[in-house]
Amino acid sequence: MAEGGGFTSIRDGSDADFEIICTPCGEDNIREEAVKFCVECNQYLCTTCVRYHRRIAASKSHKLLGTHDAKNASVAAVVTKCRYHPDRDIEMYCGTHDMVYCLKCIATEHRACESVKNIEDVTTPFLQQNEIQGLQDEAKAIHDQLIAANKKKQKNVGSFEEQRNEILRNIQDIERNITEHIGKLKREAVESLNKMYSEINRGMESEITLTANTITEVDKSTSMLQTVSNIDARQQFVQMKLIQRTVKDAKKLFEESESQGTKVARFTENADLKTVLMTATELGRLETINKNQKLPTPKQYKMKSKKYIKVRMPNDSTDCCISDTCQLHDGTIILTDYFNKKVKWLDVNYKVKCHCDLNNHPRDICCTTQNEVAVKMENNKVQFIAVDSSLSILRDISIEGGRYWGMAYIAGDLWVSIGSGINVYSRSGTLLKSISNNVNGQRIFKSSPQHMAASGETVIVADGSDGAVCLGRDGTMKSELRDGRLNYTQGVCVSSDGILFLSGYNSNNILMFSGDGKCQGELLTKYIRLPNPGSLYYDNKRKCIILTLHTRCDSIYILEMCD
Numbered sequence: 001m002a003e004g005g006g007f008t009s010i011r012d013g014s015d016a017d018f019e020i021i022c023t024p025c026g027e028d029n030i031r032e033e034a035v036k037f038c039v040e041c042n043q044y045l046c047t048t049c050v051r052y053h054r055r056i057a058a059s060k061s062h063k064l065l066g067t068h069d070a071k072n073a074s075v076a077a078v079v080t081k082c083r084y085h086p087d088r089d090i091e092m093y094c095g096t097h098d099m100v101y102c103l104k105c106i107a108t109e110h111r112a113c114e115s116v117k118n119i120e121d122v123t124t125p126f127l128q129q130n131e132i133q134g135l136q137d138e139a140k141a142i143h144d145q146l147i148a149a150n151k152k153k154q155k156n157v158g159s160f161e162e163q164r165n166e167i168l169r170n171i172q173d174i175e176r177n178i179t180e181h182i183g184k185l186k187r188e189a190v191e192s193l194n195k196m197y198s199e200i201n202r203g204m205e206s207e208i209t210l211t212a213n214t215i216t217e218v219d220k221s222t223s224m225l226q227t228v229s230n231i232d233a234r235q236q237f238v239q240m241k242l243i244q245r246t247v248k249d250a251k252k253l254f255e256e257s258e259s260q261g262t263k264v265a266r267f268t269e270n271a272d273l274k275t276v277l278m279t280a281t282e283l284g285r286l287e288t289i290n291k292n293q294k295l296p297t298p299k300q301y302k303m304k305s306k307k308y309i310k311v312r313m314p315n316d317s318t319d320c321c322i323s324d325t326c327q328l329h330d331g332t333i334i335l336t337d338y339f340n341k342k343v344k345w346l347d348v349n350y351k352v353k354c355h356c357d358l359n360n361h362p363r364d365i366c367c368t369t370q371n372e373v374a375v376k377m378e379n380n381k382v383q384f385i386a387v388d389s390s391l392s393i394l395r396d397i398s399i400e401g402g403r404y405w406g407m408a409y410i411a412g413d414l415w416v417s418i419g420s421g422i423n424v425y426s427r428s429g430t431l432l433k434s435i436s437n438n439v440n441g442q443r444i445f446k447s448s449p450q451h452m453a454a455s456g457e458t459v460i461v462a463d464g465s466d467g468a469v470c471l472g473r474d475g476t477m478k479s480e481l482r483d484g485r486l487n488y489t490q491g492v493c494v495s496s497d498g499i500l501f502l503s504g505y506n507s508n509n510i511l512m513f514s515g516d517g518k519c520q521g522e523l524l525t526k527y528i529r530l531p532n533p534g535s536l537y538y539d540n541k542r543k544c545i546i547l548t549l550h551t552r553c554d555s556i557y558i559l560e561m562c563d
Helices: 004-009 023-027 047-055 067-072 103-109 129-230 233-260 271-279
Strands: 036-038 043-045 064-066 092-094 099-101 116-118 302-310 322-327 333-337 342-346 352-357 362-369 372-377 381-387 391-398 407-410 413-417 422-426 431-435 452-455 458-462 467-472 477-482 489-494 500-504 509-513 519-524 533-539 544-549 555-562
Touching (some): 036 067, 099 103, 129 233, 322 533, 322 544, 333 362, 342 362, 352 391, 362 407, 372 407, 407 452, 413 452, 452 489, 458 489, 458 500, 509 533, 519 555
Parallel strands (some): 322 362, 489 533
Antiparallel strands (some): 036 064, 092 099, 092 116, 302 555, 322 333, 333 342, 362 372, 372 381, 381 391, 407 413, 413 422, 422 431, 452 458, 458 467, 489 500, 500 509, 533 544, 544 555
């Protein structure tokens, strides 16, 4: 609202040059000569606006002065209403807050303030034109800024709609992926059931046929016994021996049949899957952030200490070579001993509590369920092992690339390195896809894929060169982690806060990378003298890294960290 000399800023409208123009008309860029001044509204009015001003109930009683009288009247004659209490006049000045208020404001909000004065007691010199112009410029600038800000917010509303639709698509993708995965698990379960049924059915039909044939032989022997007294002694001897053999074989068959008992098919539900789905309270976390907000700085881990734990057992036939480790839900560790052909289970203090003998050299190991691990074997098998109070051999599946390092389990599938790339298998051993080239036919990996780590929907693959490749579940490359200080990258692990660790077999070091792929420096340098670091596993329960050396070594190394 224009005040005092504010009329001078109006340039549009009539060419007539008035000394004072109408304030309301001026707001519409119309130049009309002011004839009156409203003391209470603090506005100059033209003839038309005066007429309307006197007709409106709210302003018909306002005091109107002639423009000449208004110019010469003291400022005290202008009455301004309080912005916080519109029914009260501004009468007081608070020096503490450098603002004018009504008496109610002073009594309620500024009672403790110093330098509170009546407006009439404040020395108020007339404003200079440059001061008025400066405030006008400032008001115009903030006016333009607010318009720009409002346009930006309107644009933000549009972009927010796009983001909403994208998030909705993401939610639908999650639902579809979960549904497809459960469908896949169902198909595999049905396939396994039908396969088991066929095998057992064939076996039982064979046993039934064998039993029926044995019954026939016993019946023949019984008939023969009724006539054996009528033949000579020599033939009696032969027939008795044959009948005795038939009866003995029949008894053995019966005993074996009884010892096997009645076969019963049983299905044990995967409690892990049901627990995860039924206890989940949300598909994901929804939040809004400031686009210009500074992202938190990733943690800078430092190695606080290192210690070694011997894992050689008294009955080990040779030196150990611990090739890989994984962690169960209870925090205990299971590892593979390549040279001794064993899987060893460590307690919470990293001491070996039991083991399982294998028929070939184990390489990688990963958890598949709460009570099961999978072991990649050098004889092109993946051996599944039950974890209960002890370790026991279950079934196995055939794979390619058993002699290469590298295996991970993600969303029900096994990712297995085959040297030139990666094969993805179902738990039943079906080859689902092979990953080696991108959509343009170019090789994804610089060298041979090595150890892998699964993190959410991503598989990080150390690729035997100067870093690692991050792949999505569909096998497409999402990003690369590279640093010249790494030579022949073998090991990889991920902390709970998303920091990735890569070990260099030839460079004898461990480098850290943040989630956006930026290197955060070396955690372990070659000067620590841990030669040929191999696999890595981040123990989230103890905030440490379990490091194995791909050499003859009876120990694992625990790297404790601080941030």
